Amino acid sequence: MARIGFVGLGNMGAPMARNLVKAGHEVAVFDLSAEAMARVDGASAAASAAEAATGAEFVITMLPAGKHVREAWLGAGGMAAAAAPDAVLLDCSTIDVAAAREVASAAGRLFLDAPVSGGVMGAEAGTLTFMVGGQAEGFARAEPVLRAMGRTVVHCGDAGAGQAAKACNNMLLAISMIGTCEAFVLAERLGLSHEALFEVASKSSGQCWSLTTYCPVPGPVPGSPANRDYRPGFAAALMVKDLGLAQQAAGDTGAATPMGARALELYRRFVEAGGGETDFSGIIRMIRDLQPP
Numbered sequence: 540m541a542r543i544g545f546v547g548l549g550n551m552g553a554p555m556a557r558n559l560v561k562a563g564h565e566v567a568v569f570d571l572s573a574e575a576m577a578r579v580d581g582a583s584a585a586a587s588a589a590e591a592a593t594g595a596e597f598v599i600t601m602l603p604a605g606k607h608v609r610e611a612w613l614g615a616g617g618m619a620a621a622a623a624p625d626a627v628l629l630d631c632s633t634i635d636v637a638a639a640r641e642v643a644s645a646a647g648r649l650f651l652d653a654p655v656s657g658g659v660m661g662a663e664a665g666t667l668t669f670m671v672g673g674q675a676e677g678f679a680r681a682e683p684v685l686r687a688m689g690r691t692v693v694h695c696g697d698a699g700a701g702q703a704a705k706a707c708n709n710m711l712l713a714i715s716m717i718g719t720c721e722a723f724v725l726a727e728r729l730g731l732s733h734e735a736l737f738e739v740a741s742k743s744s745g746q747c748w749s750l751t752t753y754c755p756v757p758g759p760v761p762g763s764p765a766n767r768d769y770r771p772g773f774a775a776a777l778m779v780k781d782l783g784l785a786q787q788a789a790g791d792t793g794a795a796t797p798m799g800a801r802a803l804e805l806y807r808r809f810v811e812a813g814g815g816e817t818d819f820s821g822i823i824r825m826i827r828d829l830q831p832p
């Protein structure tokens with residue numbers, strides 16, 4: 540079992556750290572919020588992020604955004620300087636590809652970007668998917684630790700490749716969800732039942748995860764958020780964050796992603812109208828409202 544420092548005990552980080560404790564690891568935790576510090580029974584409370592990193596074989600951050608990650612690792616009293624030279628450093632936050640590469644390069648040792656998908660439920664159940672970028676040696680050492688928190692662990696390439704995979708996947712998800720919502724709304728205008736559209740599209744070329752697992756209308760997929768008034772799930776505000784990161788990456792690389800740009804516009808509008816805490820499939824309501832009478 541390993542000594543692990545874990546920093547950032549929010550909605551995702553706290554259950555992830557609990558799963559590390561459950562797997563028998565010795566975990567030292569730190570969060571700026573005292574309330575968050577109390578969320579991980581069985582872990583020892585560090586007085587600072589640097590203290591959590593000191594003496595650990597693996598050091599993990601799960602923080603809101605790139606600026607927090609940069610500051611925690613590289614700022615004054617930063618964790619990169621405090622960690623042992625042979626420790627594996629991991630950032631599981633969702634941040635922009637450029638910041639992930641910058642932090643990994645400045646840390647100058649085994650450093651992995653390892654963002655997740657699966658949400659709070661996946662974090663609690665230990666079934667997250669980890670998309671990992673960074674050195675093969677770091678990945679080989681970290682994989683068993685990640686498996687205590689997730690079911691699928693994929694090495695995507697060099698530094699930043701994990702964040703790149705996350706940005707591409709979530710842009711695709713947003714586009715496919717909007718497309719699925721538009722198909723149901725068009726079916727409504729045509730007098731075609733939700734059930735008939737689902738029955739056909741789920742078995743033909745329109746088939747996708749947004750339809751078959753996360754269906755945005757109630758009925759065809761009983762577990763989807765549409766059946767519980769679009770309670771998340773995956774909140775639309777987080778989708779706006781991820782689409783923003785994808786557009787930032789597109790801008791940085793000169794990639795044209797017209798549908799990704801449009802998806803960001805539509806999700807921003809949904810969030811500005813008060814939908815931020817609604818599941819992202821709830822955008823079907825806004826698409827219905829766009830219809831002329």
Ligand code: NAD
Nearest residue numbers: 547548549550551552570571572575602603632633658659
């Ligand atoms: P959160 O806001 O609930 O938690 C972030 C925690 O970090 C807070 O407890 C905060 O006090 C702490 N923190 C901030 N700066 C700190 C610092 N310098 N030192 C120590 N602690 C600090 O966020 P979350 O929902 O847990 O998400 C964390 C990351 O995971 C984000 O990057 C998010 O995009 C990503 N993510 C979230 C979900 C989800 O469903 N919530 C799913 C996939 C990925």
